[in-house]
Amino acid sequence: MTTTLLPEGWELIVGLEVHAELATATKMFSAAPNMFGDDPNTNIDPVTLGLPGSLPVLNEKAVELAIRLGLAVHCSVEPSVFSRKNYFYPDMPKDFQISQYDKPINVDGWLELPDGTVIGIERAHLEEDTGKSSHMGGDGRIHGASHSLVDYNRAGVPLLEIVSRPDIRTPDQAKAYVSELRSILVATGASDGKMEEGSMRVDANVSVHHPGEPFGTRCEIKNLNSLRSLGRAIEYEARRQVDVLEAGETIRQETRHWNEAEGRTSTMRVKEDADDYRYFPEPDLVPLAPSAEWIEQIRADLPPMPAERRARLAAAAGVPKTTDSVAVIVERDLDGLALATLELGADPGRVLVHVEQNLSGDGSAELRPDLLAALIALETGGELTATQAKQVLADVVATGADPAEVAKAKGFEAMSSDALFTAIDEIIAGSPDEWERFRTGDQKARGKLTGFFVGQVMKATRGQADGGAVTARLNELAAG
């Protein structure tokens, strides 16, 4: 990616801040429901609204989920302190946000991408979400609006801010990191990871430099709400920075806004204008010090994480853990089925192909491994072609019937060589021009026409022919 993204000699450096809404029943500091999509200002109470005299009480479940995620990404869970981040904004009820500042709960972790790259995680800390403003009577932005409406349902929803180290080097890697993190959030039960509902929001810190030199000045792109936006924004921003630097100018440290429609970033605020947040320890809360016993209990209860599951499946299938199909299968939560099928002695290659390509996520997990193994046995025994096996599998998933019976009911029986050769001869006889070109053409022409003849034979045999056998026979005939 680097080779095509940026001109020779430039390297992209990316660090990501991911805000994940924690899947608690109630808010971070009150008993108001944590629920997306309800009517505005229905999930509120005195604490949510920051009414005078109200006080925050920490949600133990939010702490547990934060620790789950922290442990899953190999962080050390530390005694932590909540602080107040002070700034005025109408969607923030207290005009300060309770967040962890210099003493976060999770520090120093890492996660491994499916391609084997390890990305460091600096910290993953707890904080509360803000409400949501809608600016009316304009183009939806605050400038030009006649008035604003504020919905405080989201205010006080528990967030985990997961800050990566600047270890990401390409837009694709950034997307893979967020995707992996989302899988881990879902696997730990910490968050539903729904980017489209704002459960996961990403800010990207982007800079460019010449390898071997210090990192360049970074710009922060705010609120990237899909993997696609994330990739495009980083790519745009990297090129912009290289253009600026190559023109002999310098990069200003600033916060930038991503405009999805225009496909470009623009200045939101420069560092000199940045608020002084006047952080200080939140006096209404006591320091948080989870006991070692509790942390170990949470660790013991954690399910295996995607990287571990990929490694296990890859080992069972005898393929490298960076194999694409392995990542896809784990991503779709079908590795349990694949492993169980492999344990029954099914051919690993066919197991990976069927589970990756021929099963949709929904309901496929219900498929009995012995039925999949039986199907693969028919295939390896030459009784079903790959095409037939795929059709049989769809029925087996839908009905739970025995693959051999499904195959029989569909009239799928292995063709005898005689029947296959007869069918091939008939097709050749009906397409003399194509046959002549196949016979005399070069490798490329022959390749193209192989597809034509195999297709014709498949059609004539209603899919019973084995594509590989057809190709072999064609080559045999052509060789004379």
Next chain:
Amino acid sequence: MSGSALELAAAVRRGTRSAVDVLDEHRAAIEATELQIHAFNLVTAAEARAAAEEVDRTVAAGDDPGPLAGVPIALKDNLCTRGIPTTCSSKILDGWLPPYDATVVQRLAAAGAVPIGKTNLDEFAMGSSTENSAFGPTRNPRDLTRVPGGSSGGSAAAVAAGFAPLSLGSDTGGSIRQPAALCGVVGVKPTYGRVSRYGLIAFASSLDQIGPFANTVADAAQLLEVIAGHDPRDSTSIPEGPPAVSEHLLDGVDGLRVGVVTELLGEGIAPDVAARVREAAEALAAAGAKVEEASVPAAIYGLSAYYLIAPAEASSNLARFDGVRYGLRVNAPTTNEMMIATRTAGFGAEVKRRIMLGTYALSAGYYDAYYGQAQRVRTLIARDFAAAYEQFDVLLSPTSPTTAFAFGDKTADPLTMYLNDVCTIPSNLVGDPAMSVPFGTGADGLPVGVQVLAPALAEATMFRTAAVLEGAAP
């Protein structure tokens, strides 16, 4: 005025007096002199009557009406009361009706007390004379030309004037004890975390504590027992029940080690006030206590640390008054301008001064030198008090450097006003309990308060010391 809160409650519980009768008597007192004193922002006559009638029905039904049955109580107007205006004596909360009761208000209702009104205070509890109220000052019932102290001046005056035998205040740097001293009543700041702050509109969260005013030490003890005890809605609430104070009230001070704090009897303390403190120490010695001079060297730095920490927390606590959700809104073309206009019009001068002080103290580049340094000083003060409590069970000092001063005496120079809190502030910084007990009068004939300080959770020892002083007072 009529008897003590305990005697009133006993009579109501026995059925020899009705709660309505008790209420009417106190309302008559209010009608007679409230116009001169201005203890209340609001007298909640109808609600009080309904509460008193409920107590009487409970008694008539033979059920337990609670330990404070039928006792009128005045509430500082920074305690949230459901559906009843709660103003902090500020224009910025104009029109706001809290949708909930503070925990202490709930506990009072459960104990059968009859809330009678909301009392005046320095705006957002920032002041020592109640002159900073947006609704005008409260006058000292002992001398109408003098201030009642502050910030809980209205609550102190209400008890001193006989408007209610009990009241609640809040104490961030002396706001209960100093007005108690100036009005000649008992005032208690409990251990930090003893009494839930849920529903107390915050001034400085790490220092604020709700506490009782009463005419007698025994009444204050009963009121503390009613309002204290763990509350899951306040994370800083101590995880234990109310202290058993009343049952040890008459245990005396025989053998008790009492230290008179040298650093709080020196420069700036009026000689007549200091003399009363010495007499109080002698009275304790006469009752069997071992009295010595005690040194708490860092105590004198309390004032400086306090005036960084309290404004810093206040600057953040008071940010929410922005005109967006409740209270005053001064309209302007943009949201930012609306917030600025609202806060400019809604806050008084002292509140603005403290918001600016606190904002500065927390600013990038100044945090370590100001807020950080103040917190380190706070730790040193706590260490010095802990050392003193290895040798002493309780400590003694003046509550206020002087008796009640005249209106306008100290408003010109904020620093002079701040010096009023020099003896009371250390307990807030450390989180320890302290209380003021009336002990004679100064040269001007106005009340002097003696402060009894105790280590965290030692309210029982503090109260029995106070009870001896009460009995020995000239």
